[in-house]
Amino acid sequence: MVLGGGEAEGTGCALAGRDAAMDAALGALYGGASGGASGGGGRRSAGERSAGLGGSAPKVARWLGDIRTYFASSVVQVMQRDAIERLGLSSLLLEPEMLEAVEPDVHLVGTLLSLNKALPDTTRETARAVVRKVVEQLEKKLAARTRATLTGALDRSARISRPRHHDIDWDRTIRANLKNYLPEYGTVVPERLIGYGRAAQSVKKEVILCIDQSGSMAASVVYASVFGAVLASMRSIATRLVVFDTAVVDLTDDLDDPVDVLFGTQLGGGTDINRALAYCQSRITRPADTVVVLISDLYEGGIRNEMLKRVAAMQAAGVQFVTLLALSDEGAPAYDREHAAALAALGTPAFACTPDLFPDVMAAAIEKRPLPVPEG
Secondary structure, eight states: OOOOOSGGGTSOOOOOHHHHHHHHHHHHHHSOTTOSTTOOOOOOOTTOOOOOOTTOHHHHHHHHHHHHHHSOHHHHHHHHHHHHHHHOOGGGGGSHHHHHHSOOOHHHHHHHHHTGGGOOHHHHHHHHHHHHHHHHHHHHHHHHHHHHHHHHHHHHHTOBSSOOGGGBOHHHHHHHTGGGEETTTTEEOOSSOOBOOOHHHHOOEEEEEEEEOSGGGHHHHHHHHHHHHHHHTOTTEEEEEEEESSSEEEOGGGTTOHHHHHHTOOOOSOOOHHHHHHHHHHTOSOGGGEEEEEESOOOOOSOHHHHHHHHHHHHHTTOEEEEEEEESSSOOOSOOHHHHHHHHHTTOOEEEEOTTTHHHHHHHHHHTOOOOOOOO
């Protein structure tokens, strides 16, 4: 949005009322020269647009209130993100009154998680409330479809060749026996029956989410934690959630509350994918019924060849291995293309996945079908 109205804009228009207030809110963030978290700035010539939020918490709090008044929630989230990145306002999020003024979203949660260890006691509960609000919104949006999609996949993956009568999948049975059609009787002789097993009772898949918690993966960590909690709520799936940098932390015991999972992460630091995969591999008990999902930008600080050998060994044992460069709406971040190509050569394409696509990716992995890799 472009408003303007001062002499410097050259439009000859003057702004007043709401338009002037909107222009001031935009100018404080995008107006240029004197903005910044440190305040200050030089003198301006007449007609030069004023800008800047300074380092004052009250000033920023007022600005946050203004933008929520004048702009839609989606725009507010973008402006907040830009303010944090452009003006270095992260430290102000350590103050409870500031957190109460912001519009919660995935990116704000990522910023709070990066500040996790620095949060004072007076702010921690407010931060948890902000994170919980976002998590509950995501669960409400994603949980129902995820459960429905994966329940169907589990049912299909449980087909058996000697089903009871009420478990027969007649459509697939007829298609599989069309060669046995007897025209004189107008019927198909079902030489081979195909049916469903009792997924809730007899089929149990194991899913291991292995999540890179380096700083660039913040949004992916948030979404993966929410999906981990949804998967853990399904009786047919045994879910394990592991986060890593140069160390490995198993957060499976916290999966009943994704907020606890998120505050158990520590964004930033190095990366040792090989060590993380070694841990995951050691926890696999039923390879043929296991899906391992690695979510990472693949910048490996550990032993590259060992990492690739480990992936190949898991696949040879029957594990379905999925590599996601990101689990977010932003698309693929910068990533190690050499490692991505090496994994693709092993039959494991690495690609960015949106939250909406994730249930379909997991369903394909459970059914051992080709993954729905996005084009481009």
